[in-house]
Amino acid sequence: MRTPVLIGKLRAYVTNHSVTRNASRSGQVLLDGCVPFSHQVAGHKCGINNTGVLQHPDGTILKQLQAPPRGPREMNFYTRLLDLQQHLPKYTLKNKGASKELYLKLEDVTRRFLRPCIMDIGKRSYDPLASQEKHEEQISKYPLMEEIGFLLLGMRVYQIDPDRYITHDQFYGRSLGKDSIKNGLTRFFHNGQELRRHAVSLIISKIQSILRWFESQTQLHFYASSLLMVYEGSPHTVNGSKHKPAEPGTEHQQGEPQSNSNNSHEALSFQSSLTHSHPYCHNVQHERNEEAVEVKMIDFAHVFPSDNPDESYMYGLRNLLSTLEQILKD
């Protein structure tokens, strides 16, 4: 839900701070030189009533806050000192001016990947304060949510030959039943040539770590929250590493997103052959070295205090884990 007041403030801010319009494929440049985030796979996208997730030139992303109480609730969640930080995108307070009240400034968890393969997995999508109407509307979108415990909200998967991304949105996710959910998740790990088994097992161990946190806490219940998973789709390495080197002169401070360059530019410059010259690929080698992955919890507009374990969230995680383990066994 984005209110007209919020949108009005944003438009006023953009009008007062507009910059040259040449930074994205669509020519769309928003506040502070931001462009729509090209690696967004789900959630509110850039449109008439909202800006969706934006990519800042400093390498962070800006997520537009929802109207109260959701936006402030999410902001408050990120500012709490929870022992969950390692499973969240880094949040930065260095968000100046009007954008501070309109956006969350977060680490872009896709940033260090050359060809990020991204999947967003959602959990039950109504909170205890939801009206009966909202409750029924959300259930009707995916009646299997209670049984399966999660919903595939979106994915973007790199295919090696031809080199391109394939995408699936939440309507694809909603089409998956008990018999097909495993196949749906398998698509995320298939590059057109092979199943990326090592990425599956690394992601499993990260999810297990998140599950352990849930098993140890009774303070919070998470509704309409997501798990964002990323692995490297590129078969190439840069100077022995699969990941982008930090640019000279950039500093990485504890608790702050790493400053780096604009992912969407990089993605756009990589339209055809993988062997083309590339801003990051000074010394491309065909190696299959250690695959790193990211699994982060995102979207905290519906986190509520509690005094008991979040059984529903854990149910979803356990089902997700057993489905991923099944993929490895097949």
Ligand SMILES: O=P(O)(O)O[C@@H]1[C@@H](OP(=O)(O)O)[C@H](OP(=O)(O)O)[C@H](O)[C@H](OP(=O)(O)O)[C@H]1OP(=O)(O)O
């Ligand atoms: O059902 P709607 O139209 O009220 O919009 C939903 C949003 O509710 P809101 O308008 O903010 O009260 C809803 O927002 P909340 O999660 O309730 O904050 C979601 O964004 C939902 O998307 P999805 O089905 O979870 O991918 C949104 O559903 P879609 O528009 O994506 O179907």
Ligand SMILES: Nc1ncnc2c1ncn2[C@@H]1O[C@H](COP(=O)(O)OP(=O)(O)O)[C@@H](O)[C@H]1O
């Ligand atoms: N920290 C992040 N790093 C990279 N991508 C992100 C990050 N946060 C969100 N995204 C992208 O934006 C999408 C929507 O984010 P989300 O927080 O769920 O927004 P919404 O509240 O609109 O549902 C995600 O599916 C993901 O593709």
